[in-house]
Structure formats: structure tokens, C-alpha cells
Amino acid sequence: xxxxxxxxxxxxxxxxxxxxxxxxxxxxxxxxxxxxxxxxxxxxxxxxxxxxxxxxxxxxxxxxxxxxxxxxxxxxxxxxxxxxxxxxxxxxxxxxxxxxxxxxxxxxxxxxxxxxxxxxxxxxxxxxxxxxxxxxxxxxxxxxxxxxxxxxxxxxxxxxxxxxxxxxxxxxxxxxxxxxxxxxxxxxxxxxxxxxxxxxxxxxxxxxxxxxxxxxxxxxxxxxxxxxxxxxxxxxxxxxxxxxxxxxxxxxxxxxxxxxxxxxxxxxxxxxxxxxxxxxxxxxxxxxxxxxxxxxxxxxxxxxxxxxxxxxxxxxxxxxxxxxxxxxxxxxxxxxxxxxxxxxxxxxxxxxxxxxxxxxxxxxxxxxxxxxxxxxxxxxxxxxxxxxxxxxxxxxxxxxxxxxxxxxxxxxxxxxxxxxxxxxxxxxxxxxxxxxxxxxxxxxxxxxxxxxxxxxxx
Numbered sequence: 001x002x003x004x005x006x007x008x009x010x011x012x013x014x015x016x017x018x019x020x021x022x023x024x025x026x027x028x029x030x031x032x033x034x035x036x037x038x039x040x041x042x043x044x045x046x047x048x049x050x051x052x053x054x055x056x057x058x059x060x061x062x063x064x065x066x067x068x069x070x071x072x073x074x075x076x077x078x079x080x081x082x083x084x085x086x087x088x089x090x091x092x093x094x095x096x097x098x099x100x101x102x103x104x105x106x107x108x109x110x111x112x113x114x115x116x117x118x119x120x121x122x123x124x125x126x127x128x129x130x131x132x133x134x135x136x137x138x139x140x141x142x143x144x145x146x147x148x149x150x151x152x153x154x155x156x157x158x159x160x161x162x163x164x165x166x167x168x169x170x171x172x173x174x175x176x177x178x179x180x181x182x183x184x185x186x187x188x189x190x191x192x193x194x195x196x197x198x199x200x201x202x203x204x205x206x207x208x209x210x211x212x213x214x215x216x217x218x219x220x221x222x223x224x225x226x227x228x229x230x231x232x233x234x235x236x237x238x239x240x241x242x243x244x245x246x247x248x249x250x251x252x253x254x255x256x257x258x259x260x261x262x263x264x265x266x267x268x269x270x271x272x273x274x275x276x277x278x279x280x281x282x283x284x285x286x287x288x289x290x291x292x293x294x295x296x297x298x299x300x301x302x303x304x305x306x307x308x309x310x311x312x313x314x315x316x317x318x319x320x321x322x323x324x325x326x327x328x329x330x331x332x333x334x335x336x337x338x339x340x341x342x343x344x345x346x347x348x349x350x351x352x353x354x355x356x357x358x359x360x361x362x363x364x365x366x367x368x369x370x371x372x373x374x375x376x377x378x379x380x381x382x383x384x385x386x387x388x389x390x391x392x393x394x395x396x397x398x399x400x401x402x403x404x405x406x407x408x409x410x411x412x413x414x415x416x417x418x419x420x421x422x423x424x425x426x427x428x429x430x431x432x433x434x435x436x437x438x439x440x441x442x443x444x445x446x447x448x449x450x451x452x453x454x455x456x457x458x
Contacts, residue, residue: 009072011035011045011062014101014110029072034063037104037111038077047109053450054081054105062102062113065095072096072113081105176211179204194353198360202332205364206324213320213372216436218449219313222306225292229318230325232288237329242284249280266412273411278374278404281326285375286400288322289315289382312383312439313449316432319379323371331363369429370410377428378403380435387442406431 009029027045029035036043040057047055056079065071075093076083083090084103096102098115161168168174183204190197210226236242249255255276258264264272289309296308309315336356344352381399385392406428413420443449 008116010114010116011102011111012114014112029062031064034061036061036077038079045111047104050450052104052109054108056080059083059104060090060102062096068095074100074102074113079104081108176208179207194356198336198356199332201357202328202360202364205361206328206367209365209368209372210320210324212368213376213432213436214317216433217313217317218440219317219443219445220450221314221317225307226317226321229288229292229321230328232291233285233322233325234329236284236287237326245280245284250276253279255280266415269415270408270412274404274408277411278407279400281371282374282378282400282403282407285322285326285371286319286378286382289318289379292318293382293386309379309383310386311443311445312380312387312435313443315379315381315383315386316376316436316439317379319375319377319382320372323367323375326375327364327367327371331360335363336360366425369425369432373428373432374403374407376432377406377435380439383439384442387444402431 010026011029012026027035033044035045036058037045037047038057038059039047039049039052039055043058056077058077059079060074060076060083062072062074065073073093073095074083074085074090076090082105084106085094085096086101087103096113098113100113101110102113103110183200186200187197190200214221214226250257253275255272255274257272257276258269292307292314293309296304296310298304299307304310309318336359339359340352340356342352343355378399381395384399385395388395406424409424410421410428413424440446440449
């Protein structure tokens with residue numbers, strides 16, 4: 001607004017009755033710019049993602065009406081959960097009158113549009129993300145219009161840990177930091193014990209990879225359920241049931257995995273890997289997911305939702321957890337001992353231990369684009385089949401064949417080139433990431449889930 005205008009328009013956030021988070025300061029509107037509201041850092045009014053999870057990244061905008069000198073309107077920007085004006089859902093744009101209440105999503109943050117002949121208190125014209133008052137700060141509990149000297153300092157500013165509270169665990173990754181410190185201390189004690197050292201390192205790397213997937217999924221699942229899925233996968237691989245799978249997929253079906261010294265063409269190798277690795281191992285890793293679903297059907301709410309599989313996110317979380325157990329056992333029980341033994345015979349014990357360590361790290365890290373990707377992708381389809389039981393077998397069939405095909409491609413393309421192998425790995429991760437994003441959109445508990453964006457705008 002220019003100084004010649006008798007009235008100034010601004011938005012004022014309305015504090016909720018049960019709000020524990022402070023509201024933003026009043027925001028002055030100008031005729032030169034439109035005001036974006038949402039969780040995207042580029043928005044003029046930036047809302048915290050943890051507090052307002054149902055608000056879209058760019059949810060709504062308030063802008064001057066092109067045909068009116070003093071008129072303002074609010075427009076919904078195709079938000080996921082809608083924009084409401086005075087309790088009625090907005091379709092497109094609507095002109096604003098003084099006192100109109102704008103709500104982003106049901107029970108979301110609310111703003112009042114007001115006219116004032118002069119500003120009774122200071123208002124902001126700059127984007128909140130760049131202003132001196134940061135809405136994400138834990139020191140924002142003081143009122144915006146509280147008269148305080150710029151040189152005053154509070155006890156919470158001198159000792160920040162006294163005021164952070166639950167934010168330490170919710171926003172500062174305190175729990176992962178605790179596990180990291182415990183891991184580092186354990187590593188010091190493991191020096192000289194190769195087996196213990198390798199187990200610690202593999203477990204930590206696998207846990208970090210899984211934590212990345214867990215944050216990307218954005219749904220809370222008890223840790224003991226996820227650990228149980230990994231343990232069930234280990235138990236299956238060490239039980240007589242493994243021999244049944246080997247007989248069916250590698251003896252009855254054309255899935256006999258060739259020895260290293262046997263030369264086969266790529267099409268033959270791909271077929272063998274499809275049956276002997278893809279179909280067999282993906283079904284093995286899916287058993288904990290199917291077991292969790294079966295147990296869930298026998299329980300009452302809320303335990304059936306906590307333990308069982310009722311949506312794609314459940315399937316992805318349990319499937320990737322099962323893959324962690326599979327990867328750890330396969331790497332520590334098969335691949336690492338094999339290369340250590342072969343290298344020791346040729347170059348001595350020290351070279352064998354180094355070769356084992358060099359193999360362990362990429363195999364565990366690569367599980368996020370390998371076993372975790374295939375199993376998580378199949379888990380998505382298991383959860384989707386629960387949401388859409390009428391199409392269950394078609395859904396499960398497509399998911400099983402796709403995950404097995406990705407697995408077979410990874411195993412077979414190694415004979416072609418490392419570049420092709422890398423492309424297949426990226427493709428596998430892309431399939432998993434796409435399934436996670438779709439599962440988040442389909443989740444019946446979407447409003448209660450948390451969402452993490454791993455990007456430079458996070």
C-alpha cells in the first residue's frame with residue numbers, strides 16, 4: 001500500500017484454543033505482490049512442516065483483485081486438503097471482506113483478513129523465512145508486539161537446552177545421534193576382533209540406510225515390529241524351509257545359479273537369476289510381511305493396525321526391514337567369509353580381512369538400491385492389495401514379477417559393465433521411491449503421518 005491510502009490491509013493469524021505453538025506476526029499486504037502461504041521455503045508466509053503437516057507446500061495465495069483498486073481475494077492453489085473461508089470450502093478464488101476468516105485444511109491454521117486505518121502494532125512485509133522473526137525458532141514464544149530491548153537476553157538464550165524440550169527428539173535427530181555415539185564407543189572396544197567389528201559396522205550401516213527409508217515413508221511403526229521382521233527373515237534363511245525354496249526354484253524351475261567359472265550368455269543368465277534369485281528371494285523376504293498381515297487379522301484394534309499390514313506404507317516398512325535381516329545374514333554369513341577365505345589363501349590373513357571389509361561396506365550401503373528396494377516395492381503391492389481386495393491377485397502378481405525382474409537384472413547385468421549395473425541400481429531405487437511417494441498419498445492415516453523431504457529446500 002502507498003502512504004496516500006487511508007486504510008491498510010493485513011493478515012492476522014488466529015491462535016487455536018489448544019495451540020502450543022506461537023502464531024506468526026501480522027502480515028501487511030501490498031498491492032505490488034501476491035502473498036503465498038504454505039510450507040515451501042519460498043512462501044511469504046512460511047508454516048512449519050511438523051506443526052502443520054496437512055498444509056500443502058504452496059497452499060493458497062492472497063492477492064489484489066485485478067479489476068478493483070482496493071479489493072483483495074484469496075485463491076486455493078490446488079491444495080491437498082482444501083482452503084476454507086468462513087467455514088466454506090473455497091473453489092478457485094473469492095473476494096475478501098474485513099473480518100473474513102481463512103483456514104488452511106480442516107482444523108488447520110487460520111488467518112483473519114482485516115482493514116486498519118493505521119497499524120496498531122508492527123507488521124511484517126518481508127517473507128517470514130528471511131525476516132528477523134523466524135517462525136521455526138523455539139525462542140518465538142514471546143509475543144511479537146512485546147516491548148523488549150534488543151539487548152535483553154533470556155535464560156533460554158543462554159542455555160538453549162532448557163527450552164528445546166521435545167524438539168530435541170522430534171527435530172534434532174537426538175535418537176540417531178545416541179545410537180551413533182554408542183556405535184562409535186563400541187567400535188573402539190571391537191578393535192582387534194574382526195568378526196565383532198564387521199557385525200557392528202554392518203549393523204550400523206544397515207540401520208542408517210533403513211532410517212533413511214523410514215523417514216521417507218513418514219509413518220510411525222514400533223521399532224520392535226520392524227526388528228521382528230528382520231529377525232524372522234534371518235530365521236527363515238537358517239531354517240529347513242530354505243532347502244524347500246532351493247529345491248523348488250533352483251531344481252524344479254530353471255533357476256540354477258551358475259558357478260563363477262561357468263560362462264553363460266546374458267539371456268540365459270537373466271532367466272536363471274529371475275527364477276533362482278528374483279522369484280525365490282523376494283518370496284522369502286515377503287514372508288515376514290505376510291506373517292504380520294496374518295497376525296494382524298487375528299487381533300483387535302488398535303493392535304491389528306500397529307502390528308499388521310493395512311496399507312502400502314506398512315508393507316514397505318516391513319518389507320525393507322525384512323530385507324535388512326536378509327542382507328546382513330547374506331553379507332556376514334556368506335559373501336564376506338568367502339572373500340576373506342579366498343584372499344587369505346592368496347595374500348595372507350591381513351589382506352583377507354581388508355578384502356572382507358571392502359566388500360562389506362558397498363554391499364550393505366547398496367542394499368538401499370538392492371534388497372531393500374525390491375522388498376519394499378513388493379511390500380507396497382502387498383499393502384495395496386489390502387486396500388483393494390477385489391483386485392488382490394492382479395496387484396500381487398504385478399508386484400511380485402516386477403520386484404523379481406529388478407532383482408534378476410541387478411544380478412545379471414554385472415557381466416555386461418559397471419555402468420549398466422549402476423543404471424539398474426538407480427532404477428531400482430527410483431521404483432522404491434516412487435512406491436513410497438504413492439503410498440504416502442494413498443495412506444488412510446495421511447494426516448497423522450510425518451513427511452520428510454531430502455532436498456536442498458528441506
